[in-house]
Amino acid sequence: MRSSSATQPPPLSPPVSSDSDSDASSLSHSAAHHRHPDLSSSIFQSYLSHSNSSYHDHRQDLIKIQSFLTTSRSGALSCLICLERIKPTDPTWSCSSRCFAIFHLLCIQSWAHQSTTLTASRASSRAAVVPDENSFVWPCPKCRVEYPKSQTPKNYYCFCGKVEDPPRDPWVLPHSCGEICGRSLRYDCGHFCLLLCHPGPCPACPKLVRNKCFCGKLEDVRRCGFKNFSCNGVCGRLLECGVHRCAEICHDGSCLPCRAKGTYRCRCGKTELARECCERDFRCDNACNKMLSCGRHVCERGCHEGECGDCPLQGKRTCPCGKRSHEGMACDVTVPLCGATCEKVLSCGFHRCHERCHRGPCIETCRIMVTKSCRCGSLKKQVPCYQELTCERKCQKVRDCGRHACKRRCCNGDCPPCSEICDRRLRCRNHKCPAPCHRGACAPCPLMVRISCSCGETQFEVPCGTENEQKPPKCLKLCPVATLCRHGSNRKPHRCHYGACPPCRLICDEEYSCGHNCKLRCHGPKPPPLPEFTLKPKRKKLNHLSEATPGSPCPPCPELVLRSCVGHHIGAERMMVCSTRAEFSCDNLCGNPLPCGNHYCTYVCHASRSHSSKSGESCEECNLPCQKERDPACPHPCPLPCHPGQCPPCKTLIKRSCHCGSMVHVFECKCFNCLSEKERMAVRSCKGPCHRKLPNCTHLCPETCHPGSCPLPDKCSKKVTVRCGCHTLKKEWLCQDVQAAYRSAGCDPKDVPKNQYGVGLLPCDCDCKSKIKVPDAELHFRQAKPQEEKESDKANNVSKRKRRKQRVHEEENISRLQKILAAVKRVLLFLIIAVTIIASAYFGYKGLLWLSDWMNENETRQRRRYSRI
Numbered sequence: 001m002r003s004s005s006a007t008q009p010p011p012l013s014p015p016v017s018s019d020s021d022s023d024a025s026s027l028s029h030s031a032a033h034h035r036h037p038d039l040s041s042s043i044f045q046s047y048l049s050h051s052n053s054s055y056h057d058h059r060q061d062l063i064k065i066q067s068f069l070t071t072s073r074s075g076a077l078s079c080l081i082c083l084e085r086i087k088p089t090d091p092t093w094s095c096s097s098r099c100f101a102i103f104h105l106l107c108i109q110s111w112a113h114q115s116t117t118l119t120a121s122r123a124s125s126r127a128a129v130v131p132d133e134n135s136f137v138w139p140c141p142k143c144r145v146e147y148p149k150s151q152t153p154k155n156y157y158c159f160c161g162k163v164e165d166p167p168r169d170p171w172v173l174p175h176s177c178g179e180i181c182g183r184s185l186r187y188d189c190g191h192f193c194l195l196l197c198h199p200g201p202c203p204a205c206p207k208l209v210r211n212k213c214f215c216g217k218l219e220d221v222r223r224c225g226f227k228n229f230s231c232n233g234v235c236g237r238l239l240e241c242g243v244h245r246c247a248e249i250c251h252d253g254s255c256l257p258c259r260a261k262g263t264y265r266c267r268c269g270k271t272e273l274a275r276e277c278c279e280r281d282f283r284c285d286n287a288c289n290k291m292l293s294c295g296r297h298v299c300e301r302g303c304h305e306g307e308c309g310d311c312p313l314q315g316k317r318t319c320p321c322g323k324r325s326h327e328g329m330a331c332d333v334t335v336p337l338c339g340a341t342c343e344k345v346l347s348c349g350f351h352r353c354h355e356r357c358h359r360g361p362c363i364e365t366c367r368i369m370v371t372k373s374c375r376c377g378s379l380k381k382q383v384p385c386y387q388e389l390t391c392e393r394k395c396q397k398v399r400d401c402g403r404h405a406c407k408r409r410c411c412n413g414d415c416p417p418c419s420e421i422c423d424r425r426l427r428c429r430n431h432k433c434p435a436p437c438h439r440g441a442c443a444p445c446p447l448m449v450r451i452s453c454s455c456g457e458t459q460f461e462v463p464c465g466t467e468n469e470q471k472p473p474k475c476l477k478l479c480p481v482a483t484l485c486r487h488g489s490n491r492k493p494h495r496c497h498y499g500a501c502p503p504c505r506l507i508c509d510e511e512y513s514c515g516h517n518c519k520l521r522c523h524g525p526k527p528p529p530l531p532e533f534t535l536k537p538k539r540k541k542l543n544h545l546s547e548a549t550p551g552s553p554c555p556p557c558p559e560l561v562l563r564s565c566v567g568h569h570i571g572a573e574r575m576m577v578c579s580t581r582a583e584f585s586c587d588n589l590c591g592n593p594l595p596c597g598n599h600y601c602t603y604v605c606h607a608s609r610s611h612s613s614k615s616g617e618s619c620e621e622c623n624l625p626c627q628k629e630r631d632p633a634c635p636h637p638c639p640l641p642c643h644p645g646q647c648p649p650c651k652t653l654i655k656r657s658c659h660c661g662s663m664v665h666v667f668e669c670k671c672f673n674c675l676s677e678k679e680r681m682a683v684r685s686c687k688g689p690c691h692r693k694l695p696n697c698t699h700l701c702p703e704t705c706h707p708g709s710c711p712l713p714d715k716c717s718k719k720v721t722v723r724c725g726c727h728t729l730k731k732e733w734l735c736q737d738v739q740a741a742y743r744s745a746g747c748d749p750k751d752v753p754k755n756q757y758g759v760g761l762l763p764c765d766c767d768c769k770s771k772i773k774v775p776d777a778e779l780h781f782r783q784a785k786p787q788e789e790k791e792s793d794k795a796n797n798v799s800k801r802k803r804r805k806q807r808v809h810e811e812e813n814i815s816r817l818q819k820i821l822a823a824v825k826r827v828l829l830f831l832i833i834a835v836t837i838i839a840s841a842y843f844g845y846k847g848l849l850w851l852s853d854w855m856n857e858n859e860t861r862q863r864r865r866y867s868r869i
Contacts, residue, residue, distance in 0.1 A: 068199040078466040080444035081107040088174035091156035099143035112138040215250040268303040321357040375412035401437035428465025485524030500529035516559035524551035567605035596622040632673040658686040696749040724762040
């Protein structure tokens, strides 16, 4: 067996309309490429094509589903109770019995609670025993189908009821879980709904099944929802008469009564009439009048079949009151009266008949005097039993509606429901409640309002009362209003809209007398505006009909041309009307070069004599000092006032030291700057020996004063006295040999102290060893004095060095202290700025809040003032 499935149409974005001609040009070409097509019509068309007029309920269900989907997609779904729009994130509940309307979950819970509470209060006021809570019901606000109190919704479910609190998904219909519905279809066919979770009833079952027609002659494969079909042939089933067969087209249900004409006799056989077959069993109006078995009486049963039976007056017989019986009495003898009291219960049900045994019925009204109390219990009186006693007192108890008094005379406390019409205005503000006067809120207005576009092609329905909050649908049809300007044939069409048509955006292009063409937008006559959306709140309008707005004439030569200022500045031109010849001065500076040739006029834009021979104004005189850059460049400014031409050569004296730092040279700025870099180096040399010390020894550089580092510091040719370790032996070596000896010994010449330079390079001999054997005390005694002298000299030298180092250290300490103080000042300044910014932002924000509150108060006062007016 094959199966077919239907899917839910995807959420479609509403079409976007525009009043521009560029948008209107793409209506017929790019609508299919830039918008998602509406698939709902094509999807439901396949269902609607299988539902003919005989399946009206199925068609209505499909139309209801399509309406729900269209309303949800357009955002016009509203709650009938609160008349607020149902947002995609609001918990909802939908009626599952008849109307399938959607409500807010909180609204339907409040509605059910109020309804059951009102029912309980009415039941408790009318009954002595409080009824069971399970018997309380609440109605659906729209279709009035009653639900028991136990079915009051508590949680938020999707439409199919499988998912609690369905998540919000922009690609899924709001309040839907997006899964297969799966609800059991109508008539319990055994199949389930194959649409995605959707509002409204499920459509007819689309499964393919094999079934017979109504008459059973033809078997075919049909949709399960429409499996009962007619073969359009003659039914042919045997009718109830058992003689004729049904001549109708194959139909559902039992066949119609047999209408075949024929001549039939009545039950007694005395009368023969032409009647239909279904009415062949009838009784005539003739009496039977056959003699009964007693031979004295005739049958009074009328037309009947069979025997008449025995005489009803034979056998045991009683007097009229039934107290005395007689047996063996002939049927034609009248039963005598017994003479006793009748004592049959009268129609009142309490008293008995007090007359003697009599034939015929007893008296209809009981006239025995009894003491009765009225219904309200305020009056007691003796009246005949048949008579009802009522007083003239009016009941002042409030009825169930809670608004009107009972006012019924002699009320027993069970006041009837209020019979007046509620007539309160419903929440839709358009209709009044037609129900009887009641407690609590009135039922929502069940009417639906159709909202359509201006041309009426696009429309949807919303609950009555929500139409003022809805926007009219956006229609993709073209506007039918014809244009009145001169571009009527060339103007591009636009979409259906409310109000006036968009202005023509084409160029007027009408020629002026000066030769220019009008380049303004079209300002020809405009068609009258269409009426605004009729369901919106109407304002007071004039009674006269709207007429077309006449076009305005073209302004006198509105062509714009560029006009320069009186100073002819570039970029200061102004767009002016062609016919205007006025001269103007721009806000820029004049900018014309002064006679000095270096500066420009700082006056406001004016007409100079160079441009207009007589009426011009001369520029200012330059009184600034010369600011030219000298050639060759030097840091000294020109001492002359601003002048044309080149500045005189600079004769300022500058000082430059020689390369070795032994002397200072003085040059003229013009002469020194004219020299090249090589010549400057040669001029700065003192031509004497270099006074800089070599880095590896204690000798001066042997070269002439030169720039840069000294050449070949390890090739010094000076003589150095070399000694042994005990200073006994000594020789003279070249300085470069001494450096080589230190390097060969693994010592850097730079690390050797200057007073120990060359000591220890010679080995000690035997004389040196004999001197070494001298007692240490004697050696110490002999060398004490010269060492002290040397130490004193060293101490003096060390003290000078220490002084220099202390001075440098003090200067460094002072500089460090200054740096610390500067850092502290910066931190404090940053903190002060930050505190100031925060305070200004805080008080500024407070000021804005105060200003906002003040403006809101003024607006509220104005609204109150206007509302009073």
